[in-house]
Amino acid sequence: xxxxxxxxxxxxxxxxxxxxxxxxxxxxxxxxxxxxxxxxxxxxxxxxxxxxxxxxxxxxxxxxxxxxxxxxxxxxxxxxxxxxxxxxxxxxxxxxxxxxxxxxxxxxxxxxxxxxxxxxxxxxxxxxxxxxxxxxxxxxxxxxxxxxxxxxxxxxxxxxxxxxxxxxxxxxxxxxxxxxxxxxxxxxxxxxxxxxxxxxxxxxxxxxxxxxxxxxxxxxxxxxxxxxxxxxxxxxxxxxxxxxxxxxxxxxxxxxxxxxxxxxxxxxxxxxxxxxxxxxxxxxxxxxxxxxxxxxxxxxxxxxxxxxxxxxxxxxxxxxxxxxxxxxxxxxxxxxxxxxxxxxxxxxxxxxxxxxxxxxxxxxxxxxxxxxxxxxxxxxxxxxxx
Amino acid sequence: xxxxxxxxxxxxxxxxxxxxxxxxxxxxxxxxxxxxxxxxxxxxxxxxxxxxxxxxxxxxxxxxxxxxxxxxxxxxxxxxxxxxxxxxxxxxxxxxxxxxxxxxxxxxxxxxxxxxxxxxxxxxxxxxxxxxxxxxxxxxxxxxxxxxxxxxxxxxxxxxxxxxxxxxxxxxxxxxxxxxxxxxxxxxxxxxxxxxxxxxxxxxxxxxxxxxxxxxxxxxxxxxxxxxxxxxxxxxxxxxxxxxxxxxxxxxxxxxxxxxxxxxxxxxxxxxxxxxxxxxxxxxxxxxxxxxxxxxxxxxxxxxxxxxxxxxxxxxxxxxxxxxxxxxxxxxxxxxxxxxxxxxxx
Numbered sequence: 134x135x136x137x138x139x140x141x142x143x144x145x146x147x148x149x150x151x152x153x154x155x156x157x158x159x160x161x162x163x164x165x166x167x168x169x170x171x172x173x174x175x176x177x178x179x180x181x182x183x184x185x186x187x188x189x190x191x192x193x194x195x196x197x198x199x200x201x202x203x204x205x206x207x208x209x210x211x212x213x214x215x216x217x218x219x220x221x222x223x224x225x226x227x228x229x230x231x232x233x234x235x236x237x238x239x240x241x242x243x244x245x246x247x248x249x250x251x252x253x254x255x256x257x258x259x260x261x262x263x264x265x266x267x268x269x270x271x272x273x274x275x276x277x278x279x280x281x282x283x284x285x286x287x288x289x290x291x292x293x294x295x296x297x298x299x300x301x302x303x304x305x306x307x308x309x310x311x312x313x314x315x316x317x318x319x320x321x322x323x324x325x326x327x328x329x330x331x332x333x334x335x336x337x338x339x340x341x342x343x344x345x346x347x348x349x350x351x352x353x354x355x356x357x358x359x360x361x362x363x364x365x366x367x368x369x370x371x372x373x374x375x376x377x378x379x380x381x382x383x384x385x386x387x388x389x390x391x392x393x394x395x396x397x398x399x400x401x402x403x404x405x406x407x408x409x410x411x412x413x414x415x416x417x418x419x420x421x422x423x424x425x426x427x428x429x430x431x432x433x434x435x436x437x438x439x440x441x442x443x444x445x446x447x448x449x450x451x452x453x454x455x456x457x458x459x460x461x462x463x464x465x466x467x468x469x470x471x472x473x474x475x476x477x478x479x480x481x482x483x484x485x486x487x488x489x490x491x492x493x494x495x496x497x498x499x500x501x502x503x504x505x506x507x508x509x510x511x512x513x514x515x516x517x518x519x
Numbered sequence: 520x521x522x523x524x525x526x527x528x529x530x531x532x533x534x535x536x537x538x539x540x541x542x543x544x545x546x547x548x549x550x551x552x553x554x555x556x557x558x559x560x561x562x563x564x565x566x567x568x569x570x571x572x573x574x575x576x577x578x579x580x581x582x583x584x585x586x587x588x589x590x591x592x593x594x595x596x597x598x599x600x601x602x603x604x605x606x607x608x609x610x611x612x613x614x615x616x617x618x619x620x621x622x623x624x625x626x627x628x629x630x631x632x633x634x635x636x637x638x639x640x641x642x643x644x645x646x647x648x649x650x651x652x653x654x655x656x657x658x659x660x661x662x663x664x665x666x667x668x669x670x671x672x673x674x675x676x677x678x679x680x681x682x683x684x685x686x687x688x689x690x691x692x693x694x695x696x697x698x699x700x701x702x703x704x705x706x707x708x709x710x711x712x713x714x715x716x717x718x719x720x721x722x723x724x725x726x727x728x729x730x731x732x733x734x735x736x737x738x739x740x741x742x743x744x745x746x747x748x749x750x751x752x753x754x755x756x757x758x759x760x761x762x763x764x765x766x767x768x769x770x771x772x773x774x775x776x777x778x779x780x781x782x783x784x785x786x787x788x789x790x791x792x793x794x795x796x797x798x799x800x801x802x803x804x805x806x807x808x809x810x811x812x813x814x815x816x817x818x819x820x821x822x823x824x825x826x827x828x829x830x831x832x833x834x835x836x837x838x839x840x841x842x843x844x845x846x847x848x849x850x851x852x853x854x855x856x857x858x859x860x861x862x863x864x865x
Contacts, residue, residue, distance in 0.1 A: 138764050142771055164792035221858045229628050300851025347687065397858075405854030413843060423849055424769070424793035426861055449764070456761040509757035516756055518747040 138515055140435035142451055143480075146210040148329055152193075153214040159191065159238045170279055171223035174395045175488035175496070177352050179225030180305050182259070188219075188226075189259030194233045197441075198241060203254030209441040213434060217390040223398035227302055227352070232256045235385045236263035236310055243370035243378060249333060252308070254354065265386075266297040266311030266332070266356065267379065274507050276312070276325040277376065283313040283330055287363040291315075291330060293338075293358040299501070303341045303354040312375050327375030331367045338362070348478065348493040361414075381445055386502050388436040388450035393429040393457030393500055396464045399487040400426070403468045416472045423469055425460050429453070448515035449509040458505060459499040465491050523582050526575070529559060530586040539591040539823045542683035548652040549593040553620065562596060563617030566604045570614045577778050581719055588720035589727035591823035593684060595649040598622045601716035603657040606709050610665035610699040615655045622653035623713060627661050629691060630714035631698050638698040640666055640691040646834070650687030658696070663706035666696040680830035682823070710786035711836040714792040715773055721795035721831050722770040724800050724824045729763045731821060732756060732806045739811075746809065755805045762798040767793050772865035786864045789845040796832035796841075803828050 163169055169184060188194050198204025204481035219226050237256045255261035272279045281295025293313060300309065309332045334341070338361035342355040357411055370378045400422060407415040432453045439446045456506040468474075468488060476489035498507045513519055537552040558561050565580030566572025580600040587596050603623035607614050615621055616746065629642030644658065650670075658666040673694065676687040701709075734757055736747040746752045773787035781787070803825045807814050814821040849860040 138760060140768075140770075142775065157859075202770075217862070241584065247782065278539075401857060402855035404850065407846060408850045408854035408857075416846040417839055417842045418843070419849075420789075420846035421793060423857075423861060424790040424797070424842065424843055425765075427772075427787075427790045427865055428765040428769035428794045430861070431772045431865060432765055435768060452761050452764055455757070456765050506754065509754050509761075510750075511745075512757035512760050513753035518733070518736065518753050518756060518761055 138449055138512070140432075140439055140446060140453060143210065143431070143434035143438035146208060146214075148208065149210040149214040152207075152211050152217070155191075156193065156215050156218040160218065160224060162175070163187075163224075164222070166509070169225050171380055171398050172225075173223065173398050173487055174497075175223050176220065176230045176391045176395070177301055177494070177501075178224050178227060178350055179223075180227045180302055180350045180352075181225035182228050182262075182305075184225045185229040185259035185262075187259070188229070189257060189351040194259050195237055195253060195257030198237060198253060198257065200282040202241070202249050203257035203375045205257075206468075209437040210434070213390065213437040217394065217430075218438055220390055220394040221397050221401070224353060228262050228305060229256065229259050230391075231265055231301065231306075231309075232261060232263035234389060234465040235382045236308070238385055239310060239329075239344035239369065239378070239382055242381070244331070245366060248367075260439040261308070262302065262306040264303045264306045264309040264329050264334070264356070266300060266309040268297065268299050270296055270298055270355070274504050276379070277327070278329070279312060279314060281311065281313045283315050283328065283363070285365070286362070291363040291365060291367070293330065293332070294365055295358050297356045297358075298344065298353070300354045300356045301352050303334060303356050304343065304351070305427050306334060308332060309356065310369060312379055315375075316373055326373060327379075328372050329378050330363050331369050332361070332363055336361050336363065346494070346497070348490070365415065377463055380447060383503070384436070384440065384445045384450045386450075387454040387508075388433055388440075388446070390430070390433050392454045392502075393426065393433065393460050395458075396491045397426075398460045399468065399484075399491045400464050402484040402487045403464075403472065412471070418467045422460075422464060425463075429460060432456070451511040452515075454502060455505045455508040455512065461498045462495050465495055521740045522575075523579055523709055526561075526564070526579050527582050527586050529592075529719060530556070530561060530583050532585065533559060533561075533705055534590045537592070539820065540593065541817065541823075542593050542679065542685065543680075544651075544677045547593075547635075547685045548587055548595070548649060550652070552592055553594045553834075556594065556596065557618040560609065562599060562620075563604075565600050565607070565612060566617065570608060572604070572614065572617060578774070581774050584716065584719050585723035588723040589824075591682075591820075591827060595620045595622050595653055597716045597720055598648050598653075601719070602657075602709065602713045602865040605712060606657040606659065606665050608785060609705050610701050612665060612667045612697050612699050614655075615667070619654040620649060620652055621657060622649045623647045623648060623657045623659070623709075624648070625659040625710065625713075629658065629666075629828075631660060631696065634693070634695060638666065638696050639693040640668060640696045641693055643688055643690050645688045646678075646686050646832075647689055648684070648686060650678075650685045650689065652685060656689070659706060660698070662700060663703060664698050664700045668696040669696060674805075679835065682826035682830050684827070684830065686834075691760050707785050711788035711837070712777070714789075714841060715770075715777065715788035717831045717835045718770050718773065718788065718791040721799065721828060722766050724828050724831070725763045725766055725795065725798055727754075728802055728806045728821070728824050728828070729759050731824075732759065735814075736809055752809060755809060759802050759805050762801045766791075766798045767865070776865055783864045786845060786848045786860075789841040789848065790864065792836065792841045793838050793845060796838040799811045799819070799828045801831045
């Protein structure tokens with residue numbers, strides 16, 4: 134096997150199992166109190182700032198970050214256990230998800246000391262939310278083709294013009310990390326001339342327009358920048374290093390348990406149904422799906438352990454996202470084959486509701502964070518094919 | 520170099536002297552390779568020296584089995600080191616000399632009756648790996664119990680799996696055996712251990728088939744460039760890599776669960792067998808697709824492993840058997856218990 138895809142097994146972590154139990158107890162109590170209800174794909178659709186603040190109070194956000202920035206200096210394995218429990222329960226985690234997963238780590242690596250001290254503690258408290266500013270109306274998979282421009286004015290500030298799309302929950306977020314072109318496109322080196330800006334979304338000149346997804350939900354937005362003046366010190370990292378920095382984010386973005394657990398609440402309902410009926414075909418389907426969950430957990434845990442060791446396993450992360458998101462969609466098909474159930478968002482049957490939610494969100498699983506075709510191209514490079 | 524790397528290199532060196540072949544009733548197994556492995560003490564690895572084994576731990580035994588599986592070696596090493604040997608020891612029976620091949624089977628329709636100091640077995644055992652090659656058989660009987668039988672002189676049928684590996688039947692008519700009872704948990708561990716042994720072999724063969732396919736795609740030129748440069752081929756190879764990597768991670772975790780004596784080991788083994796078997800669908804199909812017509816012939820090496828993949832996935836319980844058992848095990852605490860069970864298994 135190619136070294137780029139080979140990952141050492143993750144060590145067992147007693148600390149992770151301890152915090153897993155704490156999160157499980159917390160979620161059971163919140164569910165019993167009715168503060169949230171289980172849904173599919175809640176890391177996109179479940180915006181609930183009060184819930185995010187509760188997680189912050191318990192120390193379950195910014196878990197791996199230094200304490201001086203409001204973090205808790207815990208291991209990636211502990212963070213993995215927390216995120217996995219939240220996703221399995223279908224809890225409303227969308228408000229803080231991007232900030233906790235990748236914007237915070239990005240600020241830790243590239244932010245100024247002032248930015249870290251100002252913003253990271255608020256993320257860890259569950260009070261400050263981020264969006265990813267990468268895709269544009271004419272730049273989807275071909276990220277290097279972005280046209281949003283930032284140029285210096287006489288005061289040394291950045292003037293930003295352009296538009297970003299699919300910016301999840303921009304209408305409920307405070308900052309974006311926006312990939313912009315800071316020097317003209319060079320056909321000889323398409324990855325040059327890109328930079329990342331830390332942008333306060335309340336700045337004048339920013340318009341947030343909703344883009345509704347298939348179930349009518351408002352999560353996506355178009356964020357338009359018209360002569361937005363961003364202070365000069367909000368450059369993240371180095372001018373011209375944007376491509377490299379974006380790539381470094383992707384190991385975080387692509388390998389977490391949200392890349393195979395988006396439809397877990399549907400699988401959980403299916404498990405309840407199979408337990409109730411004892412139907413052999415349902416049990417067989419549940420067993421097949423469960424074996425896939427178990428293998429994906431091992432892959433994702435291995436990457437969490439590699440991140441803990443300071444590695445950036447981008448190729449393995451691309452592979453996990455390909456295999457994991459394919460699984461998320463397959464859950465729908467497998468369940469339909471063995472249960473007579475009509476998907477409906479307002480059915481009294483929780484399985485029918487979960488199936489409807491999953492089906493209407495399904496096209497997004499294998500698109501967001503890099504389409505599976507792009508991911509397979511990255512894996513092919515890891516295999517030495519290109 | 521670790522001890523385990525040394526073991527792997529030793530096996531590879533030995534394996535290099537023997538060509539894979541299609542076993543037939545005339546040549547059922549590679550007795551020369553077996554003798555070479557036995558001479559090097561490799562047919563007793565993972566079995567305690569005090570019992571006549573060669574010592575070393577389970578991880579070494581797994582490494583040997585993986586190396587031999589990726590080389591399509593026609594020898595009953597997986598059976599001896601990972602299943603039959605541990606079965607004999609679990610029952611407190613004497614381990615036969617490790618130079619003499621020992622195999623394993625489960626038989627629900629065989630009865631044992633006391634006969635003097637030992638027992639006499641009656642009934643038919645089907646799907647016995649390496650019939651005609653194995654000298655001894657560790658037989659899991661209902662009860663449960665383990666019977667240790669000298670099958671050296673018994674007539675066997677010519678049945679074989681798709682790769683030609685002997686999988687014959689034995690008719691026992693009062694055949695003498697040593698029999699010792701085991702408990703139900705031990706019996707379940709042995710059945711799942713057998714499944715894990717096949718999962719380990721499948722994993723190694725899947726990895727090798729991927730490596731061969733990547734290599735072939737880089738060498739084979741069509742339309743003036745290597746197959747590997749075509750995006751359609753890259754997508755197929757990436758899909759194969761995804762399957763293989765997922766299988767490896769789970770099989771490794773199941774082996775770890777076995778080494779740590781985890782209570783839920785049998786669930787991990789069941790999952791590994793299901794996952795590995797499911798990957799065969801994708802990996803064997805795409806490997807043949809990329810290899811083209813030459814891979815569809817006995818002139819190319821690919822078939823030695825793809826035929827084993829298509830066989831091993833159904834041996835020791837196929838995906839249907841183990842997926843149902845896995846689901847029942849995961850739902851042992853009811854429908855709400857699925858997630859806690861999934862996070863406990865591995």
